[in-house]
Structure formats: C-alpha cells, structure tokens
Amino acid sequence: MxxxxxxxxxxxxxxxxxxxxxxxxxxxxxxxxxxxxxxxxxxxxxxxxxxxxxxxxxxxxxxxxxxxxxxxxxxxxxxxxxxxxxxxxxxxxxxxxxxxxxxxxxxxxxxxxxxxxxxxxxxxxxxxxxxxxxxxxxxxxxxxxxxxxxxxxxxxxxxxGLRDYAQGKGTQTEILDDTHVRITRLIEGPRELVWRAHQEPELLEKWMLGPDGWRMSVCEVDPQVGGKYRYEWEPTEGTEGERFGFDGETVLSESPRRAVTTEHMTGTDYPSTLNDMNLEEEDGATLITLLIEYPDKETRDIVLATGMTDGMESSYRRLEGVLAGV
Incomplete structure (x- = not known):
C-alpha cells in the first residue's frame, strides 16, 4: 500500500x-x-x-x-x-x-x-x-x-493505469475491515456497455450465472432509485444444488458511474448487505469496483467461504464475451 x-x-x-x-x-x-x-x-x-x-x-x-x-x-x-x-x-x-x-x-x-x-x-x-x-x-x-x-x-x-494495474489478475477480493470487502475486475469493454449489462435483464441473463451448470431462471430489475430487483438461479441437468436467489432495491443510481443496492438472500432471515458498484473507464476497458458492506465479521466470513470470488470470476469472463457481441 x-x-x-x-x-x-x-x-x-x-x-x-x-x-x-x-x-x-x-x-x-x-x-x-x-x-x-x-x-x-x-x-x-x-x-x-x-x-x-x-x-x-x-x-x-x-x-x-x-x-x-x-x-x-x-x-x-x-x-x-x-x-x-x-x-x-x-x-x-x-x-x-x-x-x-x-x-x-x-x-x-x-x-x-x-x-x-x-x-x-x-x-x-x-x-x-x-x-x-x-x-x-x-x-x-x-x-x-x-x-x-x-x-x-x-x-x-x-x-x-487501469490495464497495467488489473490486467490478467482476474477477480480480486480485498478485506478492508471487519465489515467491508472490495472486489475489483477489469472488463474489456466501454463503461456504457458494462453499465447496461448490470441494468438490462436481457443482458444480465447471459452472464450473471456463477459457476458452470447454473441458469438464471428469474431476472426482474427496476434500476430506478427505490426500485426492486429479484434474481433466482437453478441447476441445469447433471448439476447438483438447490434453487436460490437474491432480492433487494436500488439505493443510489448515477449512470453510468455508480449504483448502490441492497442484497438479501430470498427466503431467509439473513441480514442484507449493501453493494456499492463503481465503474471507471480507461483506454476502452472498464474497472468494476464492488464495495460490499456486511452487517458483521461473521457474516462476511461465511459469504467469502462460499467461493464467491470464483463464481464472480466465471460470470465476469462471460460478461466480456457478451459485450464483445453487443
């Protein structure tokens, strides 16, 4: 540092x-x-x-x-x-x-x-x-x-420079303190498209899938401040696992730079997190920075232990492919 x-x-x-x-x-x-x-x-x-x-x-x-x-x-x-x-x-x-x-x-x-x-x-x-x-x-x-x-x-x-700083490193997760984690990933593509890919259901359904073998079965998004969203995933044939999902609402939206949302695991009494996404563009590439605020250290550690970083990397690789075809 x-x-x-x-x-x-x-x-x-x-x-x-x-x-x-x-x-x-x-x-x-x-x-x-x-x-x-x-x-x-x-x-x-x-x-x-x-x-x-x-x-x-x-x-x-x-x-x-x-x-x-x-x-x-x-x-x-x-x-x-x-x-x-x-x-x-x-x-x-x-x-x-x-x-x-x-x-x-x-x-x-x-x-x-x-x-x-x-x-x-x-x-x-x-x-x-x-x-x-x-x-x-x-x-x-x-x-x-x-x-x-x-x-x-x-x-x-x-x-x-963003390319030298992040190129080839994939999805990086940093623990900032007991309740905050910062995730970064450089995406090949302009900020406007990366923003759209986080807001439009027809694009979200193509890349936000986590590990191979899963499909997004529900994708409902209202990106306006106060608007609600709901995502659900289910395993495809031959993949083990149970259907799960997240829901929340948009707290702040500054297109195409920043979006802040809550995130709650649907059907549970787990506390929500606050997800603060910022986008920076340089030389045709966009750095996604996601700052996640957890209610406590225990929740932070439980979520990180699920393999969240690997799942996000799989999704971000797909995102680059989707953007290349837009």
Missing part, C-alpha cells in the same frame, strides 16, 4: 501523511492537479469524490463533495495559497456547504502537499496545520486518519 505513515502532533498542531509511489513526481503532480483524476481516488471507499469547481490558480478555489452509499453528500473547499509545479501546492481546506462556503464552527486547515523524487519513483508528504489542539482532535475523531489512508491507497491504480 502506498501510505507508509500517518502521525499527529498535538504540540505542533499537525497531521502528517507520507506515501511512496512507483511513478515520477510529474505523474504524481498530474494526478493531484487534474480534477478528473482526483475524483478517482480522493474520497475513501464508499465516499467517492466529485470536483465540480477547480480553479487551479493562486487565489482560486476548488469545491468538492463526497457521496455516501445512501446519497448523503459531504462538501469541502480548497483555496489555493501557493503553487510550485511540480513540487507541491498549499491550500486552505474548509468543511463547506453545497455552495462551497465554509461551515461555521468547523475546523479550517492549511494543508501542504509536497512531492519529492525517490530512487523508485516519488514520495508525497501531506501536512495539515491546525489552529488549535481541539481542531486537530475534532478532525481525527471524524476519521481523518483512516479516511485519508484508504483514499490515498487507491492512487496506485490511477498512476499505473
């Missing part, structure tokens, strides 16, 4: 994050100064960022927001105080309202981004300066250490 250290200093009133990257300083600079690239990593998993305003000049401002799986938005703004390309820049960082105006009573930080060359690439040193120990403590209590670490640890795939 890129992040090597995060420290807080109550005497100096600072929080410092350091990270190492296998990319030159110029590439790191580009990732932090182009909003389309910032949006791909700045928000932590489950809270992707959008930068509708980005005036990268001294005295200019950037306004961003991060959106939760339930659609809640948390706004922030930067005022650019210093710019020293490609070595770094300094901003005044505010918690903000939807217009970008600072929120009264919330901490204001002077944040210094510094980029240095190393023998293997580059290093980022990010220092946040606070006006008081109380402000530092408040931001730490908000989860700034954990959130910034998870966000910056996503930067590798942006710097490396």
């Amino acid at each position: 890129p992040v090597t250290d995060v420290t807080t200093d109550a005497e100096a009133l600072t929080m410092t994050l350091e990270a190492e990257f296998a990319a030159p300083v110029e590439r790191l600079w580009q990732a932090f100064t182009e909003p389309s690239q910032l949006e791909r990593f700045w928000g932590p998993p489950g809270w992707p960022a959008s930068f509708p305003t980005f005036d990268f000049t001294v005295g200019g401002r950037a306004v961003y927001y991060m959106t939760s799986p339930q659609g809640e938005k948390s706004y922030g703004s930067w005022e650019f105080l210093e710019i020293d390309a490609p070595r770094g820049f300094t901003v005044l960082d505010n918690f903000a309202n939807e217009d970008g105006a600072p929120l009264d009573g919330m901490p204001v930080m002077r944040v210094v981004f510094r980029f240095e060359p190393t023998e293997t690439g580059s290093r980022m040193i990010n220092v946040s300066h606070f006006a008081s120990a109380e402000a530092l403590e408040q931001v730490v209590e908000f989860g700034a250490v954990e959130g910034s670490t998870m966000a910056i640890n996503q930067l590798d795939r942006v710097l490396q």
